Amino acid sequence: MSQAETTDERATVATVCLGGCSGCHMEFLNIDHDLVDLLEDVKIKASHMIVDEKGVPEADIGIAEGVVTNEENVEVAEELRENCDTVVAWGDCAALRGIMSLRNDEDADEMIDEVYEGKADEESESPRGDVPVPALLEDARPLDDYIDVDVYIPGCPPDAEVMAYGIEALLDGEQPEIVEEKLQYD
Amino acid sequence: MSKATDADAELGVTLEINGQEVQAKQGETILEATERTDIDIPTLCAYADLTNVGACRMCLVEIDGSRLETACTTAVQDGMEVEVDTDDLWDHRQTILELMFSEENHYCMYCEMEGDCELEDMFNRAGLDSSRFPLEYPEIDPDTSNEFITMDLDRCISCGRCIRTCDEVVGNDTLSFGNRGKDATIVADDDVPLGESSCVSCGACVQSCPTGALYSPLSAYRGREEDCDVVQTTCSECSMGCELEVYTNSGRIVKIEGVEDGPDGGQLCEMGRFGLLGDDRDRIHEPSIRGEGAVGVDVATDRVADLLEDAETVDAVASDRLPSETLDAFAEAMDDYDAAVEVPGAGRAREEKRIARQVAKHFEKSPSGLRASGPRALLDADSVVVFDTDIVDTHPVAASYVRRASKGGATLLSVDEDEDRFGRKSDVSIEAGTGLDRVSEDAVEVVEEGASALSDVDAETLMDAVPALTSGIGVVVLGPDVSEDTIVNAYALAGMTGSKVLSLPRQANTGTDVGTDDLHGSADVAYLFAGDDREENVDRMLDVARGADTVIVQATRESILTKAADVVLPALDWFERSGTVTDASGADREIARVLEPRVAVDSDREVLSALSEAVEPQEVKP
Numbered sequence: 001m002s003q004a005e006t007t008d009e010r011a012t013v014a015t016v017c018l019g020g021c022s023g024c025h026m027e028f029l030n031i032d033h034d035l036v037d038l039l040e041d042v043k044i045k046a047s048h049m050i051v052d053e054k055g056v057p058e059a060d061i062g063i064a065e066g067v068v069t070n071e072e073n074v075e076v077a078e079e080l081r082e083n084c085d086t087v088v089a090w091g092d093c094a095a096l097r098g099i100m101s102l103r104n105d106e107d108a109d110e111m112i113d114e115v116y117e118g119k120a121d122e123e124s125e126s127p128r129g130d131v132p133v134p135a136l137l138e139d140a141r142p143l144d145d146y147i148d149v150d151v152y153i154p155g156c157p158p159d160a161e162v163m164a165y166g167i168e169a170l171l172d173g174e175q176p177e178i179v180e181e182k183l184q185y186d
Numbered sequence: 187m188s189k190a191t192d193a194d195a196e197l198g199v200t201l202e203i204n205g206q207e208v209q210a211k212q213g214e215t216i217l218e219a220t221e222r223t224d225i226d227i228p229t230l231c232a233y234a235d236l237t238n239v240g241a242c243r244m245c246l247v248e249i250d251g252s253r254l255e256t257a258c259t260t261a262v263q264d265g266m267e268v269e270v271d272t273d274d275l276w277d278h279r280q281t282i283l284e285l286m287f288s289e290e291n292h293y294c295m296y297c298e299m300e301g302d303c304e305l306e307d308m309f310n311r312a313g314l315d316s317s318r319f320p321l322e323y324p325e326i327d328p329d330t331s332n333e334f335i336t337m338d339l340d341r342c343i344s345c346g347r348c349i350r351t352c353d354e355v356v357g358n359d360t361l362s363f364g365n366r367g368k369d370a371t372i373v374a375d376d377d378v379p380l381g382e383s384s385c386v387s388c389g390a391c392v393q394s395c396p397t398g399a400l401y402s403p404l405s406a407y408r409g410r411e412e413d414c415d416v417v418q419t420t421c422s423e424c425s426m427g428c429e430l431e432v433y434t435n436s437g438r439i440v441k442i443e444g445v446e447d448g449p450d451g452g453q454l455c456e457m458g459r460f461g462l463l464g465d466d467r468d469r470i471h472e473p474s475i476r477g478e479g480a481v482g483v484d485v486a487t488d489r490v491a492d493l494l495e496d497a498e499t500v501d502a503v504a505s506d507r508l509p510s511e512t513l514d515a516f517a518e519a520m521d522d523y524d525a526a527v528e529v530p531g532a533g534r535a536r537e538e539k540r541i542a543r544q545v546a547k548h549f550e551k552s553p554s555g556l557r558a559s560g561p562r563a564l565l566d567a568d569s570v571v572v573f574d575t576d577i578v579d580t581h582p583v584a585a586s587y588v589r590r591a592s593k594g595g596a597t598l599l600s601v602d603e604d605e606d607r608f609g610r611k612s613d614v615s616i617e618a619g620t621g622l623d624r625v626s627e628d629a630v631e632v633v634e635e636g637a638s639a640l641s642d643v644d645a646e647t648l649m650d651a652v653p654a655l656t657s658g659i660g661v662v663v664l665g666p667d668v669s670e671d672t673i674v675n676a677y678a679l680a681g682m683t684g685s686k687v688l689s690l691p692r693q694a695n696t697g698t699d700v701g702t703d704d705l706h707g708s709a710d711v712a713y714l715f716a717g718d719d720r721e722e723n724v725d726r727m728l729d730v731a732r733g734a735d736t737v738i739v740q741a742t743r744e745s746i747l748t749k750a751a752d753v754v755l756p757a758l759d760w761f762e763r764s765g766t767v768t769d770a771s772g773a774d775r776e777i778a779r780v781l782e783p784r785v786a787v788d789s790d791r792e793v794l795s796a797l798s799e800a801v802e803p804q805e806v807k808p
Contacts, residue, residue, distance in 0.1 A: 092295055095316050096287075099295055104323040139323060144316060152315035156295040179313045185294035185306055 020066025331381025509765025529701025531693030574665025697768020
């Protein structure tokens with residue numbers, strides 16, 4: 001491919017990982033060589049496993065993995081909706097709530113202590129107050145509790161082919177039909 | 187209208203479902219009518235033969251282009267036009283599914299039933315990929331108080347299949363709905379933990395639950411049904427002979443289920459469904475000789491043959507749960523060594539046959555005419571008399587039929603030396619030795635001494651007390667611990683009242699004539715074929731072992747008996763055997779090999795025939 005092109009006609013994609021395990025992003029890489037073909041049609045502007053871009057750039061397709069579980073997730077989700085024409089929810093967490101919302105049964109403060117206090121070394125403290133860590137929301141909830149979602153692709157994770165199909169269908173100007181064997185919950 | 191009449195009814199109603207002409211019977215539901223076609227109406231709360239209640243609303247159909255009804259509760263009508271798959275109907279179904287999804291904590295990802303779940307399948311069918319309703323995240327603690335059944339209402343959709351199964355199939359009424367509206371939930375008894383409730387741990391509710399709300403921790407996370415091999419065999423824990431559907435994966439048993447369309451209607455008991463799965467007694471893998479440790483099979487059988495040949499007297503006992511073919515081979519091998527052979531409980535079958543013959547003569551009936559065709563006969567009974575209510579423990583599936591009969595309106599009369607185990611279900615509880623037993627003295631006199639009449643004052647008193655016995659269909663159930671007099675009494679009662687006897691002996695396999703010898707008592711050698719037997723039979727064998735100089739034990743698992751043995755031969759477990767057992771009603775049931783044996787012997791019968799062959803004159807080795 002010539003690098004001399006001055007105009008890039010490709011559609012743009014930005015993906016973000018909210019309260020997720022990056023499993024959906026990992027699985028997406030399993031489309032393997034097809035990623036090369038896909039890149040002929042799309043430019044991935046942000047995706048933490050592919051591109052070194054920390055923000056949420058403007059893109060045609062914005063994809064989110066994970067539940068909305070802390071204040072930063074809310075900001076990122078809102079930015080995604082603001083900056084992208086079409087928003088896709090990848091995986092059980094973003095679409096339906098998923099494994100991350102198991103925490104909803106637990107007390108948030110106790111949980112933070114369980115994870116941080118004295119864990120790295122004896123002096124480790126729980127991040128609270130001035131410590132620059134996003135505060136947990138009361139519940140971890142799916143993406144559409146905060147922003148409008150156009151396409152849902154549940155699965156833990158969804159199959160890489162189904163995620164790729166979702167993007168391809170959108171490129172063709174169609175609403176992806178995630179039904180039958182494409183629709184899974186595990 | 188009885189089931190039989192339903193089945194015989196003519197296809198007289200014509201209706202249209204999805205544009206297809208369907209013939210139906212008067213009075214049947216739209217759902218039933220589609221069972222003869224390839225039309226698939228989605229359902230969640232309908233199950234096997236349970237009463238339909240229209241709880242889940244999945245079977246909503248559009249009738250005559252206007253009204254919506256549940257197909258499982260709406261009777262067919264001539265000329266009816268039914269639509270099953272319109273977009274509107276699927277919108278309704280999806281909305282209902284979203285309500286179910288949002289109300290409880292459904293996480294397919296880490297649910298035991300994932301892949302085998304009817305709710306997950308329905309989500310998929312309706313295309314549920316998100317929820318328009320706020321998710322509730324209710325705080326629900328799984329109830330793990332029962333060793334065999336976990337109740338995790340996080341996954342419950344309140345379809346009520348478990349409640350109806352506990353009521354209609356098991357007759358135990360442990361489960362019911364508690365609370366109202368959105369808070370409606372499944373409760374055991376008066377909302378106590380399942381492990382502290384009246385639950386008999388039969389697991390029928392686990393089998394009927396469409397989701398992961400009821401599952402067995404013994405089977406959890408051992409694999410999906412689609413990855414399992416399934417073999418049907420027969421339970422030999424008691425004389426009911428229930429059919430088992432055994433699921434295996436990679437040489438391990440995953441779960442055991444009842445066969446819904448089988449003779450037992452899918453029922454099993456705690457032992458059949460869970461006990462067989464969780465048998466943690468140590469397995470005997472190879473033969474061993476006291477003082478020499480583990481030896482080869484040939485060495486062990488040679489030694490056993492020598493011991494038997496050198497013995498003046500041999501007492502041989504075999505477990506009553508072995509297939510008839512194995513028991514016959516046992517009797518044959520032991521006969522070669524002039525052994526006295528006992529199969530615990532075999533005496534009762536012989537006695538009962540004799541008594542039935544004697545009694546039948548007095549009522550001009552055939553002996554078999556006095557016996558019930560099987561436990562299902564209880565469902566048609568107007569009156570039931572149970573002698574020895576311990577069948578609740580010894581024959582739990584038969585006890586289910588008794589409870590169902592009582593719930594269905596039959597008069598239940600219990601006769602027991604101790605507590606009446608049917609409790610409130612009994613209409614009359616009689617302490618053995620009083621009341622009803624008075625007739626027994628007369629009956630015994632008639633049967634044993636040839637007196638001529640049974641209809642004396644006492645018998646009339648009895649029949650006055652239980653009018654239901656003389657009018658309508660009566661069944662007399664004989665439990666395992668009944669005296670010979672009681673057996674006579676029961677058959678006489680059946681003869682007098684035109685009732686039938688359902689005999690439930692302790693002997694699991696009633697289909698063999700071997701094993702009624704009187705043992706010597708203190709023989710030179712005791713040969714004890716324990717197999718995987720437990721409790722009373724092992725105790726009996728231990729008694730015989732104590733009286734003998736040398737003890738040979740053929741057993742599946744370690745026990746106090748194998749510890750006492752001079753020679754131990756390995757035996758097959760229940761899931762490795764093959765052959766035939768005869769159940770309490772006289773029907774032959776097949777025992778099929780579920781898994782290949784992983785012990786030194788491949789066949790119990792080969793071990794026995796090696797012993798038979800050893801009796802032949804030995805060739806002198808060059």
